[in-house]
Amino acid sequence: MSIYDTLNPMQQEAVLQTEGPVLILAGAGSGKTRVLTHRTAYLIEECGVNPYHIMAITFTNKAAGEMRERVDDLVGFGAESVWVSTFHSTCVRILRRYIDRLGYDNRFTIYDSDDQKTLMKDICKRMNIDTKLHRERSFLSAISRAKDELVSPEEFALNVGMDFAKRKQAEVYQEYQKMLFRNNALDFDDLIMKTVELFRADPEVLDNYQERFRYLMVDEYQDTNTAQFQLIKTLAGKYRNLCVVGDDDQSIYKFRGANIYNILNFEEEFPDARVIKLEQNYRSTQNILNAANSVIANNVGRKPKALWTDNDEGDKVDFQQFDTGYDEADYVTAEIGRRVQEGECSYGDCAILYRTNAQSRLFEERFVLSGIPYKVVGGVNFYARREIKDLLCYLKTIDNGRDDLAVRRIINVPKRGIGAATLAKVQQYANDEEMSFYNALKLAADIPGLGRAAAKIKPFVDFIQVMRSKVPYLSLPQLLKDILETTDYLEEFRNETEEEVLARRENIDELISKAASYEEKSRGEGREPSLSGFLEEVALVADIDGLETGSDYVVLMTLHSAKGLEFPQVYLAGLEDGIFPSYMTICSDDPMEIEEERRLCYVGITRAMERLTITSARMRMIRGETQYNKVSRFVREIPAELFGRTSQKKEKEQPALQKRVDEAYRQAQNAFKKKPLMQTGAELYARAAANAGSGASKESGPGYEVGDRVRHLKFGEGTVTNIVSGGKDFEVTVDFDTYGVKKMFAVFAKLKKC
DNA sequence: GAAGGCGGTCTTTTT
DNA sequence: GACCGCCTTC
Numbered sequence: 210m211s212i213y214d215t216l217n218p219m220q221q222e223a224v225l226q227t228e229g230p231v232l233i234l235a236g237a238g239s240g241k242t243r244v245l246t247h248r249t250a251y252l253i254e255e256c257g258v259n260p261y262h263i264m265a266i267t268f269t270n271k272a273a274g275e276m277r278e279r280v281d282d283l284v285g286f287g288a289e290s291v292w293v294s295t296f297h298s299t300c301v302r303i304l305r306r307y308i309d310r311l312g313y314d315n316r317f318t319i320y321d322s323d324d325q326k327t328l329m330k331d332i333c334k335r336m337n338i339d340t341k342l343h344r345e346r347s348f349l350s351a352i353s354r355a356k357d358e359l360v361s362p363e364e365f366a367l368n369v370g371m372d373f374a375k376r377k378q379a380e381v382y383q384e385y386q387k388m389l390f391r392n393n394a395l396d397f398d399d400l401i402m403k404t405v406e407l408f409r410a411d412p413e414v415l416d417n418y419q420e421r422f423r424y425l426m427v428d429e430y431q432d433t434n435t436a437q438f439q440l441i442k443t444l445a446g447k448y449r450n451l452c453v454v455g456d457d458d459q460s461i462y463k464f465r466g467a468n469i470y471n472i473l474n475f476e477e478e479f480p481d482a483r484v485i486k487l488e489q490n491y492r493s494t495q496n497i498l499n500a501a502n503s504v505i506a507n508n509v510g511r512k513p514k515a516l517w518t519d520n521d522e523g524d525k526v527d528f529q530q531f532d533t534g535y536d537e538a539d540y541v542t543a544e545i546g547r548r549v550q551e552g553e554c555s556y557g558d559c560a561i562l563y564r565t566n567a568q569s570r571l572f573e574e575r576f577v578l579s580g581i582p583y584k585v586v587g588g589v590n591f592y593a594r595r596e597i598k599d600l601l602c603y604l605k606t607i608d609n610g611r612d613d614l615a616v617r618r619i620i621n622v623p624k625r626g627i628g629a630a631t632l633a634k635v636q637q638y639a640n641d642e643e644m645s646f647y648n649a650l651k652l653a654a655d656i657p658g659l660g661r662a663a664a665k666i667k668p669f670v671d672f673i674q675v676m677r678s679k680v681p682y683l684s685l686p687q688l689l690k691d692i693l694e695t696t697d698y699l700e701e702f703r704n705e706t707e708e709e710v711l712a713r714r715e716n717i718d719e720l721i722s723k724a725a726s727y728e729e730k731s732r733g734e735g736r737e738p739s740l741s742g743f744l745e746e747v748a749l750v751a752d753i754d755g756l757e758t759g760s761d762y763v764v765l766m767t768l769h770s771a772k773g774l775e776f777p778q779v780y781l782a783g784l785e786d787g788i789f790p791s792y793m794t795i796c797s798d799d800p801m802e803i804e805e806e807r808r809l810c811y812v813g814i815t816r817a818m819e820r821l822t823i824t825s826a827r828m829r830m831i832r833g834e835t836q837y838n839k840v841s842r843f844v845r846e847i848p849a850e851l852f853g854r855t856s857q858k859k860e861k862e863q864p865a866l867q868k869r870v871d872e873a874y875r876q877a878q879n880a881f882k883k884k885p886l887m888q889t890g891a892e893l894y895a896r897a898a899a900n901a902g903s904g905a906s907k908e909s910g911p912g913y914e915v916g917d918r919v920r921h922l923k924f925g926e927g928t929v930t931n932i933v934s935g936g937k938d939f940e941v942t943v944d945f946d947t948y949g950v951k952k953m954f955a956v957f958a959k960l961k962k963c
Numbered sequence: 964g965a966a967g968g969c970g971g972t973c974t975t976t977t978t
Numbered sequence: 979g980a981c982c983g984c985c986t987t988c
Binding site for chain 1 (some may be wrong): 964971974975977978
Binding site for chain 3 (some may be wrong): 567572830831832833834
């Protein structure tokens with residue numbers, strides 16, 4: 210019996226069809242990753258294809274990593290030569306080698322959205338554009354859309370016609386591109402577009418890669434934009450062995466330029482394409498799948514398909530409507546706590562999915578209060594935090610003095626007494642002499658009108674030069690520590706509270722350990738680690754990449770981030786008209802927009818394996834305003850018989866208790882407010898676990914007994930009234946002086962005896 | 964040149 | 979509610 214016998218007939222067909230163009234329409238949970246990995250194995254083991262000639266492209270590093278792992282497991286020998294990578298890292302690798310043929314320096318830097326915004330702000334200022342009238346972000350999104358469609362600044366300018374706004378955009382686009390070039394930087398969209406440009410400009414390079422990638426596979430094909438489509442079409446142009454896998458019902462990235470016609474018109478583009486449909490779902494129960502099918506059936510523009518499953522009927526879908534978002538969060542927290550307590554599932558089985566990142570906050574607060582370990586995916590990116598960006602800009606400056614943005618960011622961090630007036634003069638000089646900002650700094654003594662400021666610049670330039678000379682001899686962690694010490698970086702935060710500084714320090718430590726593990730990983734793969742390599746890796750990480758499989762915490766994330774994942778217990782929160790579907794799509798005159806929201810809902814429902822809980826609130830605070838919303842139309846599209854114990858009423862607690870609970874929440878919220886850098890649950894968890902020696906380990910007990918007085922970070926002092934040993938931890942009941950009785954787990958509560 | 968206060972705007976969603 | 983940019987004050 211071979212590994213291919215475990216596949217169903219359609220999956221087998223997809224695996225065996227190795228030659229020519231293939232479109233696999235893979236419904237949610239139909240085992241598409243399995244097909245892709247088995248197909249790779251088949252190519253190598255049965256068709257004798259050299260693994261070196263196989264390429265699999267995904268969208269996220271996480272997906273690529275998983276695919277890599279599964280291919281490694283399946284294919285004994287040579288699996289490491291298969292190119293498994295994301296669109297963006299693939300392009301970076303190609304461009305690092307050949308972008309000099311387009312006139313760029315091969316050591317280009319990659320701008321994230323933060324950098325883009327800074328650059329755009331600069332440009333608008335210089336071009337005298339009133340950003341109250343034309344927002345930076347509107348320019349950036351126009352440019353991004355143009356790049357998604359492979360429209361160059363010149364072409365854009367040709368097509369503006371009489372449209373004044375567009376003409377302005379064209380000018381800005383041109384200037385923006387010029388500045389990127391001068392800073393030797395590429396933005397995310399450039400990575401794809403420049404690679405296509407390179408292939409068009411240089412047949413020799415193209416041929417080189419066409420020869421290498423004789424067998425191409427593309428995952429999540431419905432999310433590709435025009436540029437990405439051109440890229441793979443060009444790459445597959447010679448051997449035409451292109452296999453794409455996707456599901457038009459899960460296309461949710463139109464706003465990012467995804468072109469649904471890439472999948473809908475695949476057969477027109479490749480008339481000889483084999484089309485294979487995978488319609489058996491292995492993930493969800495009947496009830497969950499039925500709910501998903503009945504929602505998506507309301508969409509008009511879709512390829513007909515019928516997803517079915519052999520799985521049990523399973524539990525009914527649980528739908529609950531509450532008065533407020535607080536009640537909603539309460540319910541979900543209590544449910545998860547109860548189910549875990551009763552051994553029905555673990556924290557790691559549960560996911561809370563919502564439409565907007567802001568919705569995570571209420572859940573986070575509740576989880577912190579009840580000591581449930583959790584992790585938020587997305588929101589404020591680790592690499593977007595101030596201290597991390599600063600340090601990365603130091604590294605960038607040391608690595609590549611041509612990135613003006615990076616230099617300008619750190620020249621006065623920590624404070625060196627160099628202000629806006631000085632910067633403007635240096636910039637003027639740099640512009641006049643057509644040199645980089647950093648090179649102008651080096652010549653500060655010659656810049657007219659700088660006066661005493663030149664003396665303040667010199668130590669900075671000297672410092673960077675010294676660091677550059679040290680790079681070959683220092684490891685990345687050593688380099689970072691050197692920067693921290695020499696610049697006395699933490700001095701920058703002297704006015705912050707101890708707690709804030711601690712949080713920043715922890716982030717910095719994390720960056721240092723990430724640098725260390727990068728070096729380790731590179732050496733493991735036989736590559737010499739480098740400063741540029743590290744910066745590059747850091748630039749391309751997505752939020753979802755940080756999610757480890759097999760960790761025991763509840764995950765909170767947006768529906769968008771959840772695509773491609775699955776969880777036994779899924780909570781879909783905030784199902785209200787105005788939230789999901791969002792207000793903007795309800796009001797839009799384009800009916801396709803609501804269809805995209807519906808697909809998002811479909812994605813959400815189909816993440817669930819065993820249990821699905823849908824919640825909504827009548828009243829919710831949004832951007833400081835209270836809004837009243839109806840139950841989402843998507844909920845109403847699910848037939849009533851699929852719902853179980855639906856409740857539209859809230860069970861009132863005793864008024865006195867309720868009041869006390871409210872007060873506790875208010876105070877807890879204030880505590881949050883004071884600490885903008887509040888850690889994620891996982892970080893709290895890690896910290897708590899680190900302290901567990903003094904807190905709780907199963908053998909030694911929690912370190913306090915019933916009757917002891919203890920102190921809690923938020924609740925202050927109280928008396929321990931009960932300790933129950935449960936599972937890996939102790940559940941402690943404490944009667945707090947001001948907050949009343951609370952139950953909490955010892956590992957998380959970090960109670961100190963006093 | 965730095966720090967603190969005030970008022971306006973905003974968010975879907977992200978590689 | 980949170981962030982950003984602008985303004986005032988030291």
